[in-house]
Amino acid sequence: MKRLVPMLITAAGGFLLIVAYFIPYWQSWGEKATIWFDVLASIAFILGGGNLLKVHLKHVSDRSRGWGYSLVVLVSFLVTLAVGLGKVGVPPSPQFPAFAWSGPYGQPGGAFWFLYEYAFKPLTSTIFAMLAFYIASAAFRAFRAKNLHAFLLLGTAFIILLGRTFAGVLLTSWIDPSIWSGFQYFTGLRIEVLTVYIMSVFTTAGNRAIMIGIALGIVATSLRVLLGLDRSYLGKE
Amino acid sequence: MTSSQAKHRTIAALLSVFFVLGTVAAASAQVQPLPPTDLTATDHRWDDGTRIDLTWSLSADDATVESYIIRRRTTTEDRFTVVDLVPAGTSRYTVGGLNPSQSYLFQITAGAGTAASQPVESTTPITPTMEWFDGTRGWFLLTLLIFCGSVVAYIALARRGVTLTVRKIAGLEAVDEAVGRATEMGRSCLFVPGVQDMNELQTIAGLNVLARVAKTAAEYDARIEVPTSKSLVMTAARETVEASYLGAGRPDTYNADNIYYVTDEQFGYVAYLQGMMVRDKPAACFYMGSFFAESLILAETGNSIGAIQIAGTAQPAQLPFFVAACDYTLIGEEFFAASAYLSGQPDQLGSLKGQDIGKLIVGAGIVTGVMGITIAEITGWPWLASMVRFFTDTMLT
């Protein structure tokens, strides 16, 4: 019973929304369902926040390994929540100057904006920037020409890497019809042109093949879920 | 020459100049074409109430007309606005983007250079009507029925006992090995179900794989940790893992605190995972779900701690990172097939065969279309070109 009701809701909701896609009077139901999900997900923030507090408070109280990081998480969470909800330091909106809380919480000058500008932005940019280091170490470790496929992959990678920079343009800048008219038949071999060709033909073809497979996988998985064949995500009976 | 004679000659010369200029101007000014006639507006059948079909009889001067200008206005507006220009020789047009709660009037003029004919207007306002079936999606419905039908047909065949062969997927065969390795080393397993919420099918597919991995972990008595990026995913993952432990006969070893929420913020989540991986050093890492930029960060960190890594995602942009850095990667549809594959149940495996039939149909369509348009270009057969265009512009849109 515990699984049956969610399965019935899933099946009924899923098939109904598929049918609604073809019936103009019902076509907006899909958008409404998306908005309902957003409402659900927003309420679930409370669950998530509660769990966050519970897990990290436990780490701190148990003094388990890395408990200092948990303390930082707790302090950051509570301070950000307080300054955001309380609109600390936010000037009122020019349209409603008499109301202290009328300004948007992210207004420049406010405490929330300060945390966003000088903590959140640098931290997220830092983590993203680490990708540059990791791509270098992955390149050194993993890109070996072990077979023909790998060799072709590396050759293509060199062309793309060079084609995205001035060095590549310089390397093949001599293929210029103004130097020798015969070069007009070989301008396609200039690295920047080859790069666009590889990306728009070969990479596109490969991406399309993967995306077609993914689309069919989505159809099959969705049918398994809607028909109740695949129930693992629902939990126990 | 007397002064009066000179004056007369000047006037005559000026008049001649004006006459010539007037003649030239008259010759270059285009003649106003005759207007089209019989403008009729009818509701477009089987649509979502946003289209009106216009038909008209061509202007008598159609040979010299360059285009017909179509305009529309609602009954509350006072000016017509241009909808489109259609070439000469065209006598029908479908106006789209209309509002089914408003009534419209239409106007058409024939244009030739800077000259335009008298406008012809529809006399009766018309309201586009919404029907009970959107005919523009008819071909899509047929395609959907074919693909879904193949999946359902193979599920039915599998239930009847027909044996279906599914190729080995290395990443899924390695799940037991990975969990076993973690047990031997006395370290935990890390399962990351992606960064998107439960409304994303990849997350559901990831949780289906989590069910199998958790069952194996329960059987081997290995600890599995599932930090999540979304609260709803946390609750669903807890249900899933609890059911797996129950199914493995080890409900006593289930610990709900091993499945917890971290943060919705993508890079905050991956920063937590990185720190946790470096501190706790899980021996097996599973990345199953929807990932974005954090995929390489996770995979490289897992590599640095010497973990065995199995990844699966349907994000094409992240697949190369996982392929380069992980031991096994489930690419796109393999990831969606994972749950069915791991279950081994015949009807679920049947759905995989249905997927393959879908791929055959798509492949056949691509080959037919490409060959058709190539032959049409070479031979110049118009019927073949219009068939292919119908296939691409109508059936596949």
Added chain:
Amino acid sequence: MNVVEFLTHQWWLLVVVVLSVWPLFAQFRSLGTEKVLRTLDRRWIFLLMFWAVLLPIYYIGVTGDTFPEVPSVLSEATFDEIERLNEGDPVLLSFDFDPASGGELIPMATAFTRHVAEKKLKMYFMALWPVGPQMIDESIERVIRSDFPELVYGQDYVNLGFKSGNEGVIKVIVTNFRELYTTDSYGTAVEKIPMMEGIDNIQRMRLIINVSAGYAGTKEWVQYAVTPYPALRLVAGVTGVQAPLFYPYIPRQLHGMLGAIKGAAEYEKLVIDKYGGANPDPKYLEALRRMGPQLVAHLLIIGLIVVANVLYFAEKRRGATR
């Protein structure tokens, strides 16, 4: 200032670089190149990457030089889409990115804002990401308020802010803007904003400019705006990782695309050549300046791959001869 002069003036930097990698060279001498490379700590690679990015940034910062750029077909198509518009044409700019992708996308957003302002188009800013409005505010502050002070908020540009719902937002505003957008980002009712008059849906827009870092972004604009309403025109600036995914949509659904910082640099060059003047403000040169570190970093990666493969083949040959 050329490279030699730069190195002469900044000799201390050379010293720091050499000292930082000296232990690695010492290992090469004592243990042998092959052994060191086989067991190379990844932190040496991180250090090399650090210098590969920092040194060109510093050089460009001190000398002001940038590498020449040759705009590609896609960048030119993007530029031409905006150039063909007339003064007063409404344009929707959707900034769907966050600070993490700012390195690639902020230069694009800045260049787009500048180009649109120079053309005196009506700018309607919106965002599908929660932190998008901050990106919009920054562009407005950086470009419009500083270099186009004659433009008036509410008449020439408006910030409509963020609405949650991802592709759901697009599906609604493509037929009915005001069902979702009743106020702008600052709480002013849209009825009170002069440039919102007559804008009942985004089909009124002559062009949609999308700067996208992921989901929800360009793919959703293509799927839910341009595909069902082919009269809409869309150009996009996307991160490098996403760019290959959008080539299938060019040119029918996506009329121009800037991919990664290279695309941004090419577009900046086009905008500067047309509107820049002799000494363009450095904020309009950000992408061009970042091409320097990109070049050196790419050469480093190529070098690492070559070294790793030389090592691999040497080991393989030694294994075969044993």
